[in-house]
Amino acid sequence: MGRKIRGAGRALWEGLIIANNALMANKTRASLTTLGIVIGVVTVTLMMMIIQGLNKSFQDQISFLGAKTVYVQRWPWVWDDDWWKYINRPRVTMDQYEQLRERIVGAEEISPMAWTGRSATYRDKTLDRVSILGTQQQHAIVGSTLPEYGRYITDIDDRSARRVAVIGVDVRDRLFGPLDPIGRNIRIASKVYTVVGILEEQGNFFGDSRDNIIIIPIETLFTDFGRVGRDVMIAVKGRDDVAVEDLVDEIRAIMRGTRNLKPLDEDNFAINRQEALSDLYDTLTGGIYAAGLIIGGISLLVGGIGIMNIMLVSVTERTWEIGMRKAIGARTTHILWQFLVEAMMICMLGGTVGILLAFAGGQLLKQAMPAVLPLWLAGAAVLFSAVVGLLFGMFPAAKAARMDPIQALRAQ
Amino acid sequence: MSKIIQLEAISKIYEIGDIKVPALNGVDMEIDEGEYVSIMGPSGSGKSTLMNLIGCLDTPTSGTYLLTSENVGEMTDNELADIRNRRIGFVFQTFNLLPRANAFHNVELPLIYAGMSKDDRQEKVEYALEKVGLQDRMKHKPNELSGGQRQRVAVARALVNDPSLLLADEPTGNLDSATSYEIMDLFGKLHSSGNTIVLVTHEEDIAAYSHRVVRLLDGRISSDEKQEPRRIASSTVIASA
Ligand SMILES: Nc1ncnc2c1ncn2[C@@H]1O[C@H](COP(=O)(O)OP(=O)(O)O)[C@@H](O)[C@H]1O
Ligand SMILES: [Mg+2]
Numbered sequence: 001m002g003r004k005i006r007g008a009g010r011a012l013w014e015g016l017i018i019a020n021n022a023l024m025a026n027k028t029r030a031s032l033t034t035l036g037i038v039i040g041v042v043t044v045t046l047m048m049m050i051i052q053g054l055n056k057s058f059q060d061q062i063s064f065l066g067a068k069t070v071y072v073q074r075w076p077w078v079w080d081d082d083w084w085k086y087i088n089r090p091r092v093t094m095d096q097y098e099q100l101r102e103r104i105v106g107a108e109e110i111s112p113m114a115w116t117g118r119s120a121t122y123r124d125k126t127l128d129r130v131s132i133l134g135t136q137q138q139h140a141i142v143g144s145t146l147p148e149y150g151r152y153i154t155d156i157d158d159r160s161a162r163r164v165a166v167i168g169v170d171v172r173d174r175l176f177g178p179l180d181p182i183g184r185n186i187r188i189a190s191k192v193y194t195v196v197g198i199l200e201e202q203g204n205f206f207g208d209s210r211d212n213i214i215i216i217p218i219e220t221l222f223t224d225f226g227r228v229g230r231d232v233m234i235a236v237k238g239r240d241d242v243a244v245e246d247l248v249d250e251i252r253a254i255m256r257g258t259r260n261l262k263p264l265d266e267d268n269f270a271i272n273r274q275e276a277l278s279d280l281y282d283t284l285t286g287g288i289y290a291a292g293l294i295i296g297g298i299s300l301l302v303g304g305i306g307i308m309n310i311m312l313v314s315v316t317e318r319t320w321e322i323g324m325r326k327a328i329g330a331r332t333t334h335i336l337w338q339f340l341v342e343a344m345m346i347c348m349l350g351g352t353v354g355i356l357l358a359f360a361g362g363q364l365l366k367q368a369m370p371a372v373l374p375l376w377l378a379g380a381a382v383l384f385s386a387v388v389g390l391l392f393g394m395f396p397a398a399k400a401a402r403m404d405p406i407q408a409l410r411a412q
Numbered sequence: 413m414s415k416i417i418q419l420e421a422i423s424k425i426y427e428i429g430d431i432k433v434p435a436l437n438g439v440d441m442e443i444d445e446g447e448y449v450s451i452m453g454p455s456g457s458g459k460s461t462l463m464n465l466i467g468c469l470d471t472p473t474s475g476t477y478l479l480t481s482e483n484v485g486e487m488t489d490n491e492l493a494d495i496r497n498r499r500i501g502f503v504f505q506t507f508n509l510l511p512r513a514n515a516f517h518n519v520e521l522p523l524i525y526a527g528m529s530k531d532d533r534q535e536k537v538e539y540a541l542e543k544v545g546l547q548d549r550m551k552h553k554p555n556e557l558s559g560g561q562r563q564r565v566a567v568a569r570a571l572v573n574d575p576s577l578l579l580a581d582e583p584t585g586n587l588d589s590a591t592s593y594e595i596m597d598l599f600g601k602l603h604s605s606g607n608t609i610v611l612v613t614h615e616e617d618i619a620a621y622s623h624r625v626v627r628l629l630d631g632r633i634s635s636d637e638k639q640e641p642r643r644i645a646s647s648t649v650i651a652s653a
Pocket of ligand 2: 459460461
């Protein structure tokens with residue numbers, strides 16, 4: 001048994017040497033043949049790199065929403081029904097927020113949010129449309145919007161509807177340049193606000209800067225920009241020891257109560273969470289995945305057929321050699337293996353070149369979009385190329401292995 | 413002496429389309445261990461066909477072939493391959509060496525298929541190349557060797573796995589007469605050291621070195637005679653070719 005295995009090892013080694021010699025003797029042909037494989041591997045790898053890059057950047061972008069935080073709103077983030085179903089829903093109000101805050105036990109913190117878009121002016125500089133977020137003091141934790149310096153809005157600000165503002169770094173840079181904004185007055189629409197704090201940099205959300213923002217007390221927002229008909233969104237940050245699903249169930253029960261829903265009524269509000277976006281993202285990128293796989297698959301198929309063709313040529317050219325090897329005692333499996341190894345080596349060569357090209361391409365691509373090359377992908381590409389070689393080398397190799405030694409020797 | 417080859421009513425018929433070409437037509441022959449037989453006959457008389465059957469490279473259309481009393485007709489492909497590998501050494505008219513491999517590697521091939529370890533291979537290949545007087549040409553490729561040297565590499569390859577039977581189909585057919593005599597000298601020595609040899613030739617001169625001459629005509633044995641072999645003039649130093 002041990003002898004047999006060692007024998008097989010030697011046959012494998014011999015196969016590698018023969019294959020290597022055959023490749024060296026036909027360098028141009030081998031490299032032309034691998035082109036299909038190279039293209040296939042480059043396509044698949046680049047696709048994968050882009051998708052991996054998108055995944056990572058998507059996760060980074062939605063991470064600010066918080067895995068443990070859910071958002072109670074009139075509209076769901078992702079829907080497939082008709083919009084009119086949502087448009088007639090009653091709004092989420094500050095009153096409902098107060099009640100939810102009162103009753104909920106699974107939450108670490110809970111904050112109301114209301115949005116408007118207004119212009120912001122400092123002296124002669126005006127920003128046309130800045131996102132104005134009205135909220136309360138605890139939103140610093142719920143929405144991870146801590147001030148970098150200065151202070152955040154407080155409950156006292158909120159109760160007395162003070163005109164104080166915490167501004168994002170984009171607003172600071174564009175309105176104040178190098179000046180320290182703390183204590184200076186800006187105008188939001190026509191109202192004068194005092195800057196009390198600067199937010200930590202928030203980053204992007206799909207191309208939109210989240211630093212083009214001004215946070216003010218929610219009561220001030222209602223007073224200055226209108227209360228009636230304004231949607232409120234409730235951000236609830238769950239306790240660490242409470243599962244998000246349980247948190248959602250609790251919120252749902254309380255909200256149904258405060259919105260007077262009967263047992264059989266459908267929810268007329270949405271409890272949104274990060275996961276909904278991930279799910280949507282997955283369905284969108286599923287298409288890209290499929291397209292990538294199909295394109296890559298076709299290239300590899302074309303490459304594989306190229307390999308098969310060249311291996312058939314190689315088998316025909318070396319018919320005499322096959323006869324000789326059989327005449328001196330090569331078994332069918334020895335010959336089979338010899339040509340399989342050759343096909344796999346050609347393909348792995350193509351796979352390796354493909355990976356290197358894809359990696360170089362990925363570096364360029366990174367300038368324009370997120371791209372990641374995980375090590376396993378490189379390994380998988382080379383391995384997969386070997387499998388292509390194995391599959392498409394099988395027919396030529398079997399043809400060689402089945403040859404009659406005498407007929408083969410006559411081919412000289 | 414024990415019989416190494418027993419052929420009984422062997423026929424081989426090639427079919428090309430509708431035409432049947434009988435290459436061998438009822439051949440009976442026995443060869444003992446240690447014999448040195450030459451097979452003669454005009455071109456197309458079936459010599460190569462017979463050699464290929466004896467060498468387990470081909471199977472007869474009818475008849476039985478016993479190799480050391482084992483029925484070759486009942487063997488699997490793998491068993492036939494192993495017999496060609498271990499028990500038969502075949503020398504071809506056209507050498508059949510791998511052009512890109514050196515002498516050492518060419519001789520090593522059968523041992524690789526036998527699954528032998530590298531150290532054992534090294535020893536056996538060196539010994540075989542020494543036997544044919546090419547110990548100092550191991551790293552040479554076929555195109556760096558003379559015709560006679562190439563054929564000696566082929567003989568070394570046939571010998572390397574210590575086969576009980578050495579077959580050669582017109583081994584001197586591609587060599588000039590001086591070189592042919594060197595090869596015959598080598599075969600004579602191999603025979604003296606105990607090898608059984610069957611050799612195809614159409615040159616009386618070459619057949620004269622053997623102990624028995626079998627003549628074929630149209631696929632049948634026309635004569636089978638023992639003879640006193642011609643002596644090799646002197647034991648020339650083979651390595652100098
Ligand atoms: N593969 C083959 N197909 C058809 N006919 C063949 C084949 N091999 C040999 N023959 C025929 O068989 C006869 C004997 O051939 P062969 O054994 O090669 O003769 P020799 O070696 O004595 O010259 C010839 O008529 C030859 O044409
Ligand atoms: Mg012949």
